[in-house]
Amino acid sequence: MSRKRWIWSGVAVVAIAVIGAGAWASRGQVAYAGIATGYAAKMTCSCMHVSGRSLDSCLADFPEEARNNITITQEGDTVRASVLFGAISAQSTYEEEFGCRIVD
Secondary structure, X not given: OOHXXXXXXXXXXXXXXXXXXXXXXXXXXXXXXXXXXHHHHHHHHHHHHOOOOOHHHHHOOOOHXXXXXXXXXXXXXXXXXXXXXOOEEEEEEEEOOOEEEEOO
């Protein structure tokens, strides 16, 4: 095997190791983001449909950092919360007799 091929093989191995380490290190943050979007969707849905408050009023309950990092939208009886441009999201829907529940 030529020297050039060995160098490129070494670069590829290092790149794969760095990507794998980054994915491993961020697994906790990804799990936290999933929990946070579920919480935000459920709480906002309950705030709006059970308590009868406006979306802006409900969003004011979240810390400023959370408001800046999460996107919350409402369509009918459904509230969707997402982060990372929609890569991680959760949805909650209101049902008359039961209140709000997380759908996905």
